[in-house]
Every structure is written in structure tokens, then in C-alpha cells.
Amino acid sequence: MTVCGRCARYGSGDWDPRQAQIPMQRSRPAQPRRPRNDLEAAETLELVENYGELIRKKRQKMKISVEDFSRMISEKESVVKKLEQEELMPSSKLITKIRRALNIKLLERGEAPSRVQMATKASGARTLGDIMKLTQTDEDKDEE
Numbered sequence: 001m002t003v004c005g006r007c008a009r010y011g012s013g014d015w016d017p018r019q020a021q022i023p024m025q026r027s028r029p030a031q032p033r034r035p036r037n038d039l040e041a042a043e044t045l046e047l048v049e050n051y052g053e054l055i056r057k058k059r060q061k062m063k064i065s066v067e068d069f070s071r072m073i074s075e076k077e078s079v080v081k082k083l084e085q086e087e088l089m090p091s092s093k094l095i096t097k098i099r100r101a102l103n104i105k106l107l108e109r110g111e112a113p114s115r116v117q118m119a120t121k122a123s124g125a126r127t128l129g130d131i132m133k134l135t136q137t138d139e140d141k142d143e144e
Contacts, residue, residue, distance in 0.1 A: 045107040045108070046108055046109075047090070047095075047106060047107060048105070048106055048107070050086075051083075051086065051090075051106050052083055052084045052085055052086035053084075053086075054104060054106070055080075055083055055084055055098060055102065055104070055106075056084040058102045058103075058104050059084075059102060062102065066080050066081060066084075069101065073094070073097040073098060073101050074097070075094065075097070079094075083098075090106070095107060
């Protein structure tokens with residue numbers, strides 16, 4: 001590299017690109033495989049059956065009202081009521097809030113047909129995508 005005299009005083013003239021140091025990479029010890037994203041993690045975990053009843057019983061056992069519990073998890077009372085009636089599929093964030101507040105596990109590993117699958121977002125109503133998935137699974141069952 002060619003530089004002016006004023007700039008040359010900040011460097012040394014002994015640099016050679018062939019002698020540049022290459023940092024050595026250390027090998028990491030093998031770690032158990034973690035899910036690459038939230039979707040992959042959600043596929044391996046399922047929401048337990050009767051999650052609404054489980055939430056309600058634990059809340060009542062701790063003598064916490066719906067209003068107080070909704071404040072504890074920073075959600076609306078209607079969300080808590082819908083969860084307890086199993087009209088709402090909780091998101092992973094909501095499941096985490098409930099787990100911390102009530103100290104209960106709402107997710108289990110495995111694929112059992114009797115369990116309800118966890119939703120990626122909390123939603124009260126069905127979307128067009130949900131309907132399409134349902135019709136596709138019904139068609140697949142009919143073909144068998």
C-alpha cells in the first residue's frame with residue numbers, strides 16, 4: 001500500500017501479507033441438539049390435555065382470583081377466562097407466563113393423538129389457513 005509521508009509515520013513498513021496471522025479455531029465439545037427455531041421446538045412439545053382445568057384448579061388452590069391472576073401474567077381477564085374454558089390456545093409466551101406464575105407444566109414431549117397441539121399464536125377464532133389445514137388432513141384421512 002502506498003501512503004503519504006504524514007500517514008506513513010502511523011504504521012510500520014515491515015508488514016507482509018504472507019505473514020498475516022490466522023487465528024486458530026478451537027473445537028467445541030459436542031452439545032445436545034437444540035431446536036433451530038420456535039416452529040421446530042413447537043413440533044416436539046404438545047399442550048397437555050385439560051390445560052384449562054389444570055390452570056383453574058391451581059389458581060383456585062393458591063386462592064388467586066381471575067382478576068389478580070390476569071394482573072400477575074399481564075393479560076386481560078377475558079384471556080384467562082378463555083384459557084380456563086379451553087376456548088383459547090395459548091402462545092409459547094403465555095405458556096411461559098402461566099408456568100412461572102402457577103409453577104405448573106403445560107407442555108409435554110411426545111406425539112399422542114389424545115393431546116391438543118400447542119398453537120404458535122394465541123387466537124380465539126379460526127383463520128383461513130387453519131381451515132385449509134383441517135380440510136387437507138381430512139382429505140388425507142379419507143384417502144387412507
